[in-house]
Structure formats: C-alpha cells, structure tokens
Amino acid sequence: MQCRECVKEVGGQLTNEHLIACSGLTLQEYALRHLLPLDLLLNSDQINQVEDASAYQKPNKQTNQHLQNMIAGLCMANAMQQEGEFTVISLGVRRLEQLLWYLHSLQILGFQFRQEYFYENASHRVIAKNSLKVPSTYLPPRIVPSSAESFLQQITVLIAHIGEIHSGYLFIDFPKREDAKRVTDELAQKYQVRFKHLAASEHQDGQLMRCETLDDTSRLLDAISTLLKRIPNASERFFEKHDHATVVKELVFDSAHFITDHPDKCMNLHGGRYAMNVKVTDRIDALTGLVVDYGYLKRIVKQKIVNDLDHHNLNYVAPELSWRSSTELLSVFIWERLIEYLPGLSELQIYETSQSHCCYTGPSLQELQKHGESALLNYFSTGELGTSQLRNLLNSATYRHLKIIG
Secondary structure, eight states, rough: OBBBOOOOOOOOOOOOHHHHTSOOOOHHHHHTTTTOOOHHHHOGGGSOOOOOOOGGGOOOSSSOOHHHHHHHHHHHHOOEEEEEEEEEEOOGGGHHHHHOOOOOOOOHGEEEEEEEEEEEETTTTTEEEEEEEEGGGGGOOOOOSSSSHHHHHHHHHHHHHEEEEEEEEEEEEEHHHHHHHHHHHHHHHHOOOEEEEOOOSSSTTTTEEEEEEEEEEEHHHHHHHHHHHHSSSSSHHHHHHOOEEEEEEEEEEEHHHHHHTOSSSSSSSEEEEEEEEEEEEEEOOTTSSSSHHHHHHHHHHHIIIHHHTTTEEETTTTTGSSBOOOHHHHHHHHHHHHHOOOOOEEEEEEEESSSOOOEEOOOOHHHHHHHOOTTTTTTTTTTTTTOGGGGGGOOOOHHHOOOOOO
C-alpha cells in the first residue's frame, strides 16, 4: 500500500506509527483527508480489540495543583467515564488537539492516548474512538481546591469541555445539579456573573444553565480568557468569528380553538393540524459543524410547546391565548417561550391550514429582557384590568340587569 502523505510504499497496512512519523496524522485523520473508509485501511485484527491494563505503567510522580484543577473540571463535565477497569476521556476527532492538551498534563497519572476501532452494527461500518485511558486504580482521589485561582482553572476546563455559545450566550449543561449550584453561586458572589436555570438538561440529575445576559457571558469569558485561550480548539468556539446559517425544524401538533367575538364561523370550536417551522440563525460552531443540534432543537420545542398544546384547546392552555388563540398571538406566545432556550431564534412560521399561515419574528432575548413580554398577550392577566374610572358606570343597578340569555 502506498501512503498518500509521503508517497512511499509501506507494505501491508498503514499504521498510526507510520503516519505520525511521516505527517503527524492519525489513521482516522488520514482517512478523512483522503476520503477513505476505515474499513479499507484496517485489518480485522485491528478492530474490536480488548485493551490490556498491564500495558500501562503505574506512575510514581505526585499530582500538582494544576493537575488537580484539571481533574476537578473534567469531573464536573462528567468527562471521566468508567469503562471496565479503565477511566476514559473521549473527544471527537475534530477536538483531537484538545484531547492531547489534556494528555500533556494527565500523562503524569499514567494516561495514554488510544485511537481504537470498532465495527458498529447500527451504522454497518468501522468507527474510530479517540480517548485518553488509564487503569482506574492509578487515579488519586478527587480534590476540589477552594482558592480563587483554582476555581477559575476548574471552570475553564469545564467550559472548554461542555460549554457552548449560542448568539452570544454561554450555555452549560451540568451533569450534576450540585455542581451547577456550587459553580453558579460562586460566580454570582465573586464575579457578578448570573446564570438562569433552564429546565431542559440532557442528564437525569443535571441542570442546564445559561448566562442570564450577554453582559454576564462577557464578564465570565473575560475572567477566564487567558486560561481558555491556552486550550486548543477552545478559542475557535468562544472567540473566533464564523459563517452564519439558518436551520429549520418542522413540528406539528393537533389542537382545537375558537376566536372570541369573531363575526364568522371561527367563533365556533374547531380543530386542525398546526405545522410549525422553527428557524434558528447563528454562527456555525467550528467544533460541531452545527448552528444548533437538531436533537436539542426538537427536544426544546416538544417540551416547551408541543407537549402543552397538542390535543388541547388553545383557549384553555394559557391565559395569554384565552381571548384569541389566533395564529398571530400563538406565534408571539411560542416565541417568548422558546427564546430563552434558543437565543438564535430568527423566525416562526405556523401553518393553520395549507393555505393560511403566519410568519413572525419577535424580539431578541436581549430586547425581551430589557422591555419585558409583549403587551399583546397580557391584557386579561394584568392587574390593571377593571381599575379604570369607567368601571364606575357598572353600578349596583347595572349588575341587576346583567342577565344570562340562552
């Protein structure tokens, strides 16, 4: 076989050893660069191998403060997973540099880099997994240092590993609620960085958090920018500009409704199928290749909108829709529910029928935070209702003449 990097005949199969020596690439990167399936580059004895813990050398060096901070940050990110007798830290091939940056410090503990190959039944192909691995018995107990410097180092690793920026807002989906509370409380008290709880964590015992405002995100990134920029791939995600794109997710729900005081048939209870296109415009994340994951987008819209509206009467779902559940007011209502979770929300299209639909672009999250919810929705829920001087005309004599006719 000829190596397409050094144009030399290597005989047999290409190996990571040859590629690292001739080009610095791993086998997976080589396959991606040259549009080759891993199946064609590997022998069967290289696939689905079982790791031998005896191949690892037990460390004899003591941990240092920097290392403890890194371990604490990775533990908060739930990055250190138990797989058999090993502790494993994995990242995708696009973040290989970040994984190797971890290794630069973690090799003191005996961690080694592995690119392992598995035949995946579901995808019918060989896939690669990039990991740092170490026998779990080699690891020291987790220590969470309390100094200000250590805290910033920990959350820098945490944010570099699982933080995401959407339309300028930092999101962190903490795998554990106790970590979310500890971190966000300290950030609020010592750095005036406020976070908002969002009920949409992917983790059973987790907590999704978002910096409350754009200023909160700026203050936090300013506090850790020097540390964050040292971590490969992190600058691409948090500091560099990238192209923008718009993604669209369509979801449907079946609902009944009526239009109060409407002069035609819409005043009667009727139902139908609503088709909703949710559009999000944002920069393309360099590390994921996505504006927003369609899975997250679908999960948020289902949890916050579809589950509440599907097979319900819209007039009795929320006070904002009780008077008129028109497609226009429904769009405003949905926008204000979604913008907290999707700050890149750019347009809603709601089809009540194939011939009738509404397009709506509402305020940005920053504008909504500044000016509050739309006055279109709260007329019947505001405390001002019934307080005007004109209500004095509804005196006791008038009350006696209010009749039920039917």
